[in-house]
Amino acid sequence: MSDTNETPRQDVYSRITNQIIEALEQGVKPWTQPWSAAHAAGHVSRPLRHNGKPYAGINVLTLWASAMTGHYAAPIWMTFKQAIELGGRVRKGEKGSPVVFADTLRRTETDEATGDEAERFIPFLKAYTVFNVEQVDGLPAHFYARAENVRNPDERIxxxxxxxxxxxxxxxxxxxxxxxxxxxxxxxxxxxxxxxxxxxxxxxxxxxxx
Incomplete structure (x- = not known):
């Protein structure tokens, strides 16, 4: 049974790892400190789902990397289906970004020697693809609106x-x-x-x- 579950899980890990490696090769470090020798400007917000809920864990890193390499200012991401349901459409040729959903599978197993049953909880990851709203046309206006006016990064508070x-x-x-x-x-x-x-x-x- 372990072999059956291992392959798709490894595929998820490989996909996420390759996405981060690709970003690194382009000079993007999504976990880096908020200063740089190049005096990088531009504010990066925590990635949000279409309903405003924030992403967590490894998804934050992968979506930050995607936002930086794609030069997306908007923090909102959604699936192809969600875009359609909201009246939008992903532009032809746009490349989505991988995110993962972590959960556990509950399984009852029987010991062949004793006949005793025991519950086993198996963690797994499920990958799916999302798009930044800047890759989608036709969404309601509020998806494209900036949350607030951006302060001049050189201005002290x-x-x-x-x-x-x-x-x-x-x-x-x-x-x-x-x-x-x-x-x-x-x-x-x-x-x-x-x-x-x-x-x-x-x-x-x-x-x-x-």
Whole structure:
């Protein structure tokens, strides 16, 4: 029975692994820190289903990678069927992105020697394909609307500056690492301009302050 279940599961793992490898070969690191030597701009939101529920686990990485390589700003993804049900249609030639659904299969097995029955729970992954809304035409307007106006990534946030100034933390800038040094009692940060946006900069300071 294990051989029967192993092949499709390995296919899922291979598909996801190959998708991440392909992204890496194009220079995309979906799990990377929110700053880079290239001063990357552009805010990446957590991937969402068509109903607004967020993806989790490995799906976040694979969809981030797909969004970056495809240059999609929208965070919403849906299946081919969901797009049709919502009045849209995936454009011809568009390539979907793999996501997985994790579940367990409950099975009762009988011990041949004793005749005793025991329940066994077998984990499995099921893969399916989704498309970013920017690959779909004809959806209701709200699927294409930006959630909020994007702040200039070079603009500092006044109330955040005031908050961290009030903590009297010794925050220093330079290098390409973010860390707190207990020995020196300082927070070392990359330059503000190295972060993808102001929110990422202040979120990193907050992380190193706790």
């Amino acid at each position: 006044a109330h955040a500056e005031a908050f961290f100034a009030a903590t009297r933390a010794d925050i220093r800038h330079g290098g390409d690492c973010a860390y707190y040094s207990p020995a020196l009692d300082i927070i070392q940060m990359p330059a503000f301009e190295a972060f993808r946006d102001a929110q990422a900069y202040y979120a990193t300071i907050a992380h190193e302050s706790t």
